[in-house]
Amino acid sequence: MEPTLNRPLRRNFMKGLLGSTSFWLASGNAHWAEALAAEAAAHPYQPVFFNGPEYQFLEAACERLFPGDHNGPGAKALGVAEFIDRQMQTPYAHGENWYMSGPFQQGPANLGYQLPFVPRDLYRKGITGVEHYARQQYGKDFAALSALHQDELLTALEGGSVQLGEIPGRVFFEQLRTNTLEGAFADPLYGGNRGLGGWLMLGFPGARADFMDWVNQEGASYPIGPVSISGETA
Amino acid sequence: MAKTHVDAIIVGAGWAGSIMAKELTEAGLSVVMLERGSERTTPVEGAYPESIDELRGAVRKRLFQNLSQSTVTIRNTMDQTALPYRQLAAFLPGEGVGGAGLHWSGVHFRVAPEDLRLRSSVIERYGEKFIPEGMNLQDYGVTYEELEPFFDKAEKVFGTSGEAYRVQGKIVGNGNVFSPDRSDNFPLPAMTDTFSASIFREAAKNAGYHPYALPAANASRPYTNTYGCQMGPCNFCGYCSGYDCYLYSKASPNVNILPVLRQDPRFSLIPNAHVLRVDLDSTKTKATGVTYIDTKTRKEISLSAELVILGAFQFNNVHLMLMSGIGKPYDPVSNTGTIGRNFVYQTITSSRVWLPSSTYTNQFVGAGGAGVAIDDFNSMNFDHGPLGFVGGSPIWVNQAGMKPIAAATGAGGGGTPRWGSAYKDALINTYKHSLGIDAHGSNMAYRDVYLDLDPTWKDVYGQPLLRMTFTWKDNDIRMNQYVVSKIEPIARAMGATKMNLVHLNAEQPFDTRNYQTTHLGGGAIMGDHPQTSALNRYLQSWDVSNVFVIGSNAFPQGMGYNPTGMVAALAYWAAHHIRTIYLKSPGPLVKI
Numbered sequence: 056m057e058p059t060l061n062r063p064l065r066r067n068f069m070k071g072l073l074g075s076t077s078f079w080l081a082s083g084n085a086h087w088a089e090a091l092a093a094e095a096a097a098h099p100y101q102p103v104f105f106n107g108p109e110y111q112f113l114e115a116a117c118e119r120l121f122p123g124d125h126n127g128p129g130a131k132a133l134g135v136a137e138f139i140d141r142q143m144q145t146p147y148a149h150g151e152n153w154y155m156s157g158p159f160q161q162g163p164a165n166l167g168y169q170l171p172f173v174p175r176d177l178y179r180k181g182i183t184g185v186e187h188y189a190r191q192q193y194g195k196d197f198a199a200l201s202a203l204h205q206d207e208l209l210t211a212l213e214g215g216s217v218q219l220g221e222i223p224g225r226v227f228f229e230q231l232r233t234n235t236l237e238g239a240f241a242d243p244l245y246g247g248n249r250g251l252g253g254w255l256m257l258g259f260p261g262a263r264a265d266f267m268d269w270v271n272q273e274g275a276s277y278p279i280g281p282v283s284i285s286g287e288t289a
Numbered sequence: 290m291a292k293t294h295v296d297a298i299i300v301g302a303g304w305a306g307s308i309m310a311k312e313l314t315e316a317g318l319s320v321v322m323l324e325r326g327s328e329r330t331t332p333v334e335g336a337y338p339e340s341i342d343e344l345r346g347a348v349r350k351r352l353f354q355n356l357s358q359s360t361v362t363i364r365n366t367m368d369q370t371a372l373p374y375r376q377l378a379a380f381l382p383g384e385g386v387g388g389a390g391l392h393w394s395g396v397h398f399r400v401a402p403e404d405l406r407l408r409s410s411v412i413e414r415y416g417e418k419f420i421p422e423g424m425n426l427q428d429y430g431v432t433y434e435e436l437e438p439f440f441d442k443a444e445k446v447f448g449t450s451g452e453a454y455r456v457q458g459k460i461v462g463n464g465n466v467f468s469p470d471r472s473d474n475f476p477l478p479a480m481t482d483t484f485s486a487s488i489f490r491e492a493a494k495n496a497g498y499h500p501y502a503l504p505a506a507n508a509s510r511p512y513t514n515t516y517g518c519q520m521g522p523c524n525f526c527g528y529c530s531g532y533d534c535y536l537y538s539k540a541s542p543n544v545n546i547l548p549v550l551r552q553d554p555r556f557s558l559i560p561n562a563h564v565l566r567v568d569l570d571s572t573k574t575k576a577t578g579v580t581y582i583d584t585k586t587r588k589e590i591s592l593s594a595e596l597v598i599l600g601a602f603q604f605n606n607v608h609l610m611l612m613s614g615i616g617k618p619y620d621p622v623s624n625t626g627t628i629g630r631n632f633v634y635q636t637i638t639s640s641r642v643w644l645p646s647s648t649y650t651n652q653f654v655g656a657g658g659a660g661v662a663i664d665d666f667n668s669m670n671f672d673h674g675p676l677g678f679v680g681g682s683p684i685w686v687n688q689a690g691m692k693p694i695a696a697a698t699g700a701g702g703g704g705t706p707r708w709g710s711a712y713k714d715a716l717i718n719t720y721k722h723s724l725g726i727d728a729h730g731s732n733m734a735y736r737d738v739y740l741d742l743d744p745t746w747k748d749v750y751g752q753p754l755l756r757m758t759f760t761w762k763d764n765d766i767r768m769n770q771y772v773v774s775k776i777e778p779i780a781r782a783m784g785a786t787k788m789n790l791v792h793l794n795a796e797q798p799f800d801t802r803n804y805q806t807t808h809l810g811g812g813a814i815m816g817d818h819p820q821t822s823a824l825n826r827y828l829q830s831w832d833v834s835n836v837f838v839i840g841s842n843a844f845p846q847g848m849g850y851n852p853t854g855m856v857a858a859l860a861y862w863a864a865h866h867i868r869t870i871y872l873k874s875p876g877p878l879v880k881i
Contacts, residue, residue, distance in 0.1 A: 119708070119709070120708040120709070121708065121713070122709060122710055122713075124710040124713060125710075126710075126713045126714065126717055145349075147349055150357070151355075151357055152349070152350060152355055152356060152357055152377070153356055153357060153375050153376050154356040154357055154360040154373050154374065154375040154376075155357060155375070156373070156746065156747070156749075158745065158746075160370065160372060162369070162370065162372045163365075163369075163798075164802075165365070165798050165799070165800040165801065165802065166363060166364065166365075166371075166372045166801055167363075167372070167374060167375060167376065167378065167801040167802050168375050168376050168802075169372055169373070169375065206709070209708070213707070213708075232698075232707065232708055233698055235708075236694060236697040236698050237344060237348060237694050237698075239697065240343075240693035240694045240696075240697050241343065241344040241348075241694060242342055242343070242344060244342075245344055253693065254693060256713070256717055257693050257696070257716070257717060257720045257721070258649075258651075258717075258720065258721055259653055259692075259693045259720070260653060262337075262338045262341055264337065264338070264341050264524075264526035264527070264528060264535075265524045265526055266524060266525040266526065266527070266651075266653075266654040267524040267525060269525070269651060269654050270481045270482075270483055270484075270525050270654060271481065271482060271483060271484045271487055272484065272651075273484060274484055274644070274647075274648035274649055274650070275649060276649040276651075276721075277649065277651045277653075277654075284338045284339065284341075284342060
């Protein structure tokens with residue numbers, strides 16, 4: 056049940072190369088990244104869990120939470136919505152590591168999450184609730200709103216003043232924020248952090264995992280760019 | 290194949306269980322070790338590069354307890370309804386072979402001698418009235434001098450890196466001036482200071498404090514331990530806490546003990562075996578074995594044994610005692626019983642310091658056990674008289690390797706944006722140019738802070754969940770505030786351009802939603818009297834003398850130090866007395 060290296064996008068190409076010398080050579084090759092980008096453009100990701108309108112919401116909302124700006128790419132360029140859709144097909148999204156036995160009784164916030172919903176439920180119900188709220192407040196779907204109104208709505212969710220049917224707006228907001236940031240910064244094998252754009256912004260070197268010479272360089276900036284688990288560099 | 294009768298059954302394949310299994314097989318006993326989680330070996334679980342995948346590792350919690358099977362309920366006060374801990378957050382117990390000893394950081398302390406006799410020490414200095422009403426301050430019933438050979442033994446198994454201060458009465462190095470005498474040096478030299486730790490060291494020293502290198506069970510050099518197990522030198526990859534070390538540099542039961550133990554014909558390890566109870570005879574004073582459920586087949590299986598060692602995680606040991614009827618459950622109202630009494634935690638807050646934008650802290654570089662600390666405000670090392678609280682905290686920079694998802698999800702808040710462009714600005718600046726300073730403090734025990742069985746919620750096996758009643762108390766909040774106030778001048782001297790000093794606030798309840806520490810303690814404590822402790826000084830149940838309970842459950846108070854070193858020493862201490870006294874004449878090792 057563990058996610059594997061064989062992300063479908065790359066599966067066929069990788070299968071032949073995995074573990075071979077050419078895998079490592081290819082992974083450091085600029086043509087490799089270009090070929091991937093071309094493949095991605097030719098075959099845009101088809102969401103599996105989210106339907107079309109849900110996926111539109113997801114792309115729009117994630118981009119407001121983590122926008123493209125002077126720092127670098129935002130959620131859309133990083134593939135965050137794809138990441139979240141892929142995560143919805145993992146045990147995590149079914150709450151398989153959460154205690155989900157009843158009774159479900161609400162209590163003080165500091166005693167933690169007490170709803171009977173797993174991540175898949177939170178998204179399905181949460182998006183329905185947000186779209187209902189968007190149409191009620193602004194007369195449009197979330198994705199069609201101005202950035203200003205989208206931010207206003209997200210701020211209202213974060214602040215805890217909105218209830219989305221069975222789900223407090225704040226709970227949905229935190230789920231979305233957490234998964235968005237995961238998608239921006241997880242290894243690209245899960246579909247996000249495209250081109251290692253998230254790591255480049257932070258200066259995180261990814262899977263290098265060997266800093267013997269960099270324990271103390273008196274505050275100098277680490278000079279080597281990131282590498283992913285599959286060997287992609289940037 | 291599982292045997293039906295063995296000399297000793299050990300519950301839990303973490304540090305405590307593995308040490309006990311090694312010791313008891315050395316003594317010639319046949320040993321079965323039961324682990325409720327899955328088999329884990331470093332060549333498989335630790336293989337690079339999959340082992341350093343943050344999403345799969347610390348974020349999706351690969352090596353931690355699977356709460357869907359069993360969890361705890363938590364409330365702050367006795368008048369509340371405790372609710373299930375449904376998502377891992379505040380603390381992260383391990384599961385699977387190696388237990389929390391596989392995913393720990395590796396900070397490997399001994400103990401501050403006065404913490405072992407804290408009640409006596411406080412009374413000697415400040416009088417009995419200094420102890421607040423409702424605080425169950427107790428001594429361990431064992432001294433540092435008695436434990437010293439076992440701390441030494443554990444360090445040589447763990448391959449601990451550190452710098453000693455005093456060995457056999459002679460000052461030998463630049464170690465912790467507050468640390469007690471040692472019979473021998475650390476087996477390996479201290480880990481190199483990261484840049485962040487080096488500037489903390491300098492600033493703390495200039496302020497008149499006494500900085501020292503954290504003792505780390507991260508190998509600073511190649512090492513072969515007492516058992517012949519090999520460790521490779523740590524390269525500061527930053528994947529200790531939450532991960533299985535791919536370099537064999539961080540000590541774990543899987544690397545440092547199990548490779549030899551698995552070859553011993555007297556030893557067998559059964560994973561996916563969730564122990565339901567220790568079986569007792571009709572007198573309830575003798576264990577006959579244990580009953581476990583095979584989590585794959587869901588079949589119940591009973592094993593019999595002469596000796597039962599509970600070496601599960603702290604609260605699981607307490608849960609097993611309650612489920613088995615070993616000893617009398619603690620009742621806070623009548624103040625009777627001992628199982629569940631003195632449940633403790635640690636009082637930990639992390640502050641953040643920003644350096645100029647020309648200075649890079651490279652926070653992804655790190656090792657879980659490496660860093661620089663001061664003990665000037667820990668234990669009884671300072672005058673508590675005018676302060677009016679018991680306990681203290683080391684202060685340290687322990688740059689363990691900051692990963693991007695953890696950094697991103699934790700960034701913002703407290704009046705600063707948690708999303709959007711301004712959030713991205715702050716996140717990047719914080720990731721590149723800041724460092725953390727922790728106050729890693731003690732937590733005292735209180736009459737109304739305890740463990741018992743929950744009346745409502747059950748695990749998948751139908752057993753009641755353990756219930757925690759826990760909140761922060763005034764004594765510990767004030768201790769934390771005092772120690773955090775000492776961080777500010779040090780941070781200024783480090784060249785801070787900005788700082789966020791984090792401390793507990795008055796009346797602040799324990800919050801289960803944010804990670805604090807996995808250093809839970811107490812609940813089945815050691816001591817010198819069966820009315821106030823579940824275990825005697827050899828960690829033997831007062832009530833069922835062929836049951837020994839090894840773990841941080843034995844701590845009467847939460848100490849400022851990380852618990853693993855103490856747990857390991859207590860395991861070797863208990864094992865020594867089982868081997869030299871108990872096996873020759875089974876029965877209570879302490880008579881009252």
